[in-house]
Amino acid sequence: MLSAALELFSEKGYHNVPMHEIAEKAEFAIGTLYKFFRNKEDLYRTLILENTDRFHEALTKALEETDDEVEKLRNYVRAKGEVFRANASVIRLYLAETQGAKFNVMVGFDADIRERYGKFLQSLALVFEAGIKKKRFKRIADPYHLSVSLVNLTNAFLFLWLEEPEHHPYPEDPDTVLNILFKGLLDQ
Amino acid sequence: MLSAALELFSEKGYHNVPMHEIAEKAEFAIGTLYKFFRNKEDLYRTLILENTDRFHEALTKALEETDDEVEKLRNYVRAKGEVFRANASVIRLYLAETQGAKFNVMVGFDADIRERYGKFLQSLALVFEAGIKKKRFKRIADPYHLSVSLVNLTNAFLFLWLEEPEHHPYPEDPDTVLNILFKGLLDQ
């Protein structure tokens, strides 16, 4: 059921997928859906929460695999690529939930999702902060801003890939993304 | 009518605003709306197109005010702040249209909007390319990637501001954003 819903939501968006279509794709009767989920929103919520948890777990693990801050970032960019390549249809929903247009589904932000996303931003910010303290990184901006920047940078690359997979592949080498942060555009 | 629709869409999202509510807010009867717009989607489209055109014009102008590439970028970041600060309620819709979740309104991408957005990305990429040729910039990434990066970086800051205006103001000094590109995180 969840995977049928996932594909449809990701393709057409929450409001353009009627329950009966999900039922049909999942090869169940409508009534059965309602045995498992209180309503459409509950189904969507479960779907999103299950997936974002899986992602954030994988991404958090990527930050913990080494002590070197540069490697942590490389692992993050690499892991994000792997996770999403394997779950292409989730990306749209994930981006929709963490980026802009949340009001499209629920009117208010979903507190749970926001909180988990916020926590991840914090733990990534800690990597930058530690790197700055250890003098591995220069303090070119506030660590939290750096965290938001890197997340959005990778999202941007994911988005390019989503739109034109063959023309804009998600980079194999994490440094393709990271050099934008690592190297300065200006000399000195 | 358009400004009534704008406020409502921006607050609740396209699918959560019935036409009669727009009519009420605009102090017209429903029938009158349909004298001016063929349908709801047409109303939305007109709204978005009018605004994105205004923005892209302002942002493109910002890139043309000087010959110095660094100043062009500063003007861009500054102009983006000004434009959106003056039109807060449009940002949500603009981000929703240019970032991720387009399928939330129309099932397919809106070709017009995508095209204009793509053109702007191109002209910003030209700034980076020119800067690299003139040796003002180091070639730390593909110019188009740099363009996408800067646009997404500023969007990220706008988004922070949207969520918590007093806690995360959009930076007065454009270099707060630009240093993330200008200065390298790593030494050398």
Next chain:
DNA sequence: CGTAAATGTGAACGACATGTCACTATATAG
């Protein structure tokens, strides 16, 4: 087997949103 619990069904229902249309009011022009 028999029976009870769990799982599954889909026609029917009601709420509600879009878009229409016959009509009125107002403005413009000859």
Next chain:
DNA sequence: CTATATAGTGACATGTCGTTCACATTTACG
């Protein structure tokens, strides 16, 4: 002042979608 165009109205037809519920089918188990 009449005629014609334009702007405005809002009750309602039409259709869709989320959700329910009385019933059927399968499974679990003593």
